[in-house]
Amino acid sequence: MSIAIYIAVMAGVTYLIRVLPFGFFRKKITSKWIKSFLYYVPYAVLSAMTVPAIFYSTGNIYTAIAGTGTALVLAYFNLPLIVVSLAAALAAFLAGFFI
Amino acid sequence: MKQSDFIRGAADGIPIFLGYLSVSFGFGIMAVSSGLSVFEAFMISLTNLTSAGQAQGVSIIAAGGSLVEMAVVQLIINIRYALMGLSLSQKLDEKFTLPHRLLAAYGITDEIFALCSTKEKTLKPAYMYGVILISTIGWVTGTFLGGAAGTLLPANVTSALGIVLYGMFIAIIVPPTRKQKNILIVVGLAALFSVLLKYLLPMISGGFAVIIAAIAAAGCGAFLFPKEGDE
Numbered sequence: 555m556s557i558a559i560y561i562a563v564m565a566g567v568t569y570l571i572r573v574l575p576f577g578f579f580r581k582k583i584t585s586k587w588i589k590s591f592l593y594y595v596p597y598a599v600l601s602a603m604t605v606p607a608i609f610y611s612t613g614n615i616y617t618a619i620a621g622t623g624t625a626l627v628l629a630y631f632n633l634p635l636i637v638v639s640l641a642a643a644l645a646a647f648l649a650g651f652f653i
Numbered sequence: 654m655k656q657s658d659f660i661r662g663a664a665d666g667i668p669i670f671l672g673y674l675s676v677s678f679g680f681g682i683m684a685v686s687s688g689l690s691v692f693e694a695f696m697i698s699l700t701n702l703t704s705a706g707q708a709q710g711v712s713i714i715a716a717g718g719s720l721v722e723m724a725v726v727q728l729i730i731n732i733r734y735a736l737m738g739l740s741l742s743q744k745l746d747e748k749f750t751l752p753h754r755l756l757a758a759y760g761i762t763d764e765i766f767a768l769c770s771t772k773e774k775t776l777k778p779a780y781m782y783g784v785i786l787i788s789t790i791g792w793v794t795g796t797f798l799g800g801a802a803g804t805l806l807p808a809n810v811t812s813a814l815g816i817v818l819y820g821m822f823i824a825i826i827v828p829p830t831r832k833q834k835n836i837l838i839v840v841g842l843a844a845l846f847s848v849l850l851k852y853l854l855p856m857i858s859g860g861f862a863v864i865i866a867a868i869a870a871a872g873c874g875a876f877l878f879p880k881e882g883d884e
Binding site for chain 2: 557559560561563564565567568569571572573574575576577578579580582583586587588589590591592593594595596597598599600601602603604605606607608611612613614617618621622625626628629630632633634635636637638639640641642643644646647650
């Protein structure tokens with residue numbers, strides 16, 4: 555079977571999932587519970603994606619802990635996204651020389 | 654000086670660019686070693702813009718699976734984008750007309766959603782396009798480089814880059830948890846559920862575990878700390 559057809563099916567299904575609620579849902583949700591739920595979703599998604607995956611992200615638990623600790627401290631002091639994320643990678647990179 | 658929304662989105666998206674560059678580098682290597690051409694890998698990244706779904710899709714292609722299997726697997730892995738799209742639909746600026754919605758829907762990914770839903774009070778098309786454009790450039794460039802140049806980067810550089818996206822997540826999560834205890838508790842619960850699922854129910858795939866943990870934690874948050882008023 556042509557690979558182009560596989561790719562078209564992959565892309566088509568993925569786009570439909572994305573566009574259906576985002577493109578066509580126009581009501582403002584009034585239920586207090588659902589509004590609160592949707593308000594918390596991004597924080598919950600981010601947290602669940604980060605923990606525990608971050609500790610496997612560099613292939614070595616100790617360099618990952620160095621990067622995570624660095625990110626937590628810098629984020630606590632409200633530094634910009636790019637600074638926090640690059641400092642985390644730099645810390646993990648440098649920690650790699652001590653392993 | 655007031656920056657345009659588009660430039661602001663592109664600048665905020667730089668960590669996503671870097672993270673995507675390194676993640677998709679791995680995807681490019683994997684796709685080519687599964688027998689796809691560099692061009693095919695590039696086209697998959699350009700048209701899908703998603704990590705888990707693409708990786709699974711390539712293994713279905715390599716195994717000669719059916720198109721129905723492909724469609725069902727993509728639906729299951731990517732269904733979280735529907736929830737994210739619903740969440741985003743509640744904070745769209747009035748400039749977000751239907752054509753903008755149809756176009757921007759292309760770019761709903763975990764990371765772009767996270768940025769767009771937390772950095773902005775109301776989401777304007779220009780800001781979202783800025784984020785999407787820089788992220789997509791990172792995603793397709795990394796795929797191309799990974800597919801074409803494979804293993805040229807030193808391993809300690811690519812492995813350290815693996816943490817870039819997570820560093821950005823931490824930078825998004827931590828500041829609001831300092832101000833709002835309810836968010837801190839939701840974040841803590843989501844992390845706890847995610848860890849429990851991973852180690853106690855390892856048969857649940859990563860993408861599913863994340864969405865189950867997130868729904869449970871956000872549900873607890875809505876139950877324990879319902880938000881008053883509009884904001």
